[in-house]
Amino acid sequence: xxxxxxxxxxxxxxxxxxxxxxxxxxxxxxxxxxxxxxxxxx
Amino acid sequence: xxxxxxxxxxxxxxxxxxxxxxxxxxxxxxxxxxxxxxxxxxxxxxxxxxxxxxxxxxxxxxxxxxxxxxxxxxxxxxxxxxxxxxxxxxxxxxxxxxxxxxxxxxxxxxxxxxxxxxxxxxxxxxxxxxxxxxxxxxxxxxxxxxxxxxxxxxxxxxxxxxxxxxxxxxxxxxxxxxxxxxxxxxxxxxxxxxxxxxxxxxxxxxxxxxxxxxxxx
Numbered sequence: 001x002x003x004x005x006x007x008x009x010x011x012x013x014x015x016x017x018x019x020x021x022x023x024x025x026x027x028x029x030x031x032x033x034x035x036x037x038x039x040x041x042x
Numbered sequence: 043x044x045x046x047x048x049x050x051x052x053x054x055x056x057x058x059x060x061x062x063x064x065x066x067x068x069x070x071x072x073x074x075x076x077x078x079x080x081x082x083x084x085x086x087x088x089x090x091x092x093x094x095x096x097x098x099x100x101x102x103x104x105x106x107x108x109x110x111x112x113x114x115x116x117x118x119x120x121x122x123x124x125x126x127x128x129x130x131x132x133x134x135x136x137x138x139x140x141x142x143x144x145x146x147x148x149x150x151x152x153x154x155x156x157x158x159x160x161x162x163x164x165x166x167x168x169x170x171x172x173x174x175x176x177x178x179x180x181x182x183x184x185x186x187x188x189x190x191x192x193x194x195x196x197x198x199x200x201x202x203x204x205x206x207x208x209x210x211x212x213x214x215x216x217x218x219x220x221x222x223x224x225x226x227x228x229x230x231x232x233x234x235x236x237x238x239x240x241x242x243x244x245x246x247x248x249x250x251x252x253x254x255x256x257x258x259x
Contacts, residue, residue: 007219007234010247014237016223017057020088020106023223024117025124 044252046077050228052085052216053162055145055176058121058132061166063225063238065128070244076252081153082162084146084212085224093177095139102139125170136173143209145176148186150205151196160189230255 015023051067053060071078088106095102103114118134125132145165152161164185168174175181179200187193199205219228227235227244229251235244 007228008232009234009236010229010250011235011239011243014063014235014239014243015059016225016237017054017059017087018223020103022058022121024120 044076045255046079047230047248047251047255048079048081050081050083050231052083052212052221052226052228053224054085054087055142055165055169056137056139057085057087057224058125058170059238060225061130061170062121062125062128064162064166065130066238066241067225067227067244069128069241070239070248073241073245074248076248078248080159082149082158083216084149084209085216085221085226086142086146086209086213087224089141089143091139091141093141093144097139099134099137099139130170132170133173137169138173138175138177140175140177142176143206144179144182144200146209146212147200147203147205148182148196150208151199152186152191154205155191157189157191161186161191164189 015025017023049067051064053064091102097105100111100114100118103109103117104111107114122132122134149158149161149165152158165176168185169176174185176185179197182200183193183196186196216226219226219234221234223236225238229235229247233247233251235247239247
């Protein structure tokens with residue numbers, strides 16, 4: 001395929017890896033609470 | 043009958059979001075009532091990585107980024123959990139961090155014989171799930187043979203760098219598009235979608251593109 005005009009970006013960006021770094025979304029509060037419950041911390 | 047929509051995907055074999063994004067994209071396509079043609083393109087996240095890096099991905103990221111080991115472990119645990127949500131069983135403890143240039147050459151070889159999609163899936167699973175080495179020619183040839191490709195032809199293609207120029211062309215095209223992170227999806231050669239989106243986002247984008255194509259006809 002040949003690149004032509006600039007791309008029209010659709011939607012909000014999702015998580016990507018860039019160089020050595022891969023974005024890691026922060027844990028949701030729900031997941032954090034579950035983890036604390038599972039570990040017995042709360 | 044609507045036209046087939048072409049989706050070009052830039053991705054790297056050692057990119058966790060690329061495998062997760064692949065699953066989410068496939069789920070989005072499954073919900074789309076139209077035809078989609080997929081082609082994978084090469085993107086090297088860390089081209090200076092040695093083929094035989096001594097250590098785990100935790101060691102690698104910790105060394106390269108100067109992050110504490112426990113922080114990196116926590117990050118990878120988080121990614122592993124997200125992978126599990128889409129049915130992928132990542133095993134970072136067995137991953138061989140490596141250089142992926144030969145894996146990309148293999149993907150172009152596979153494309154030349156009409157098996158790129160199968161090869162892509164095998165390479166991602168080999169890296170993240172099976173703990174296989176995806177940087178060495180002999181290991182790559184074994185993986186290619188597993189999906190029925192001609193092992194001898196694969197070794198010859200990789201040793202002679204027959205497809206290296208195709209890999210470089212993909213990388214150059216990514217730069218031309220301004221792609222800085224992967225996965226990155228180019229739809230119909232005009233629209234860009236960045237990252238591992240939810241399946242519904244992919245379905246919506248495909249529907250939007252199909253509708254816009256219909257309007258201009």
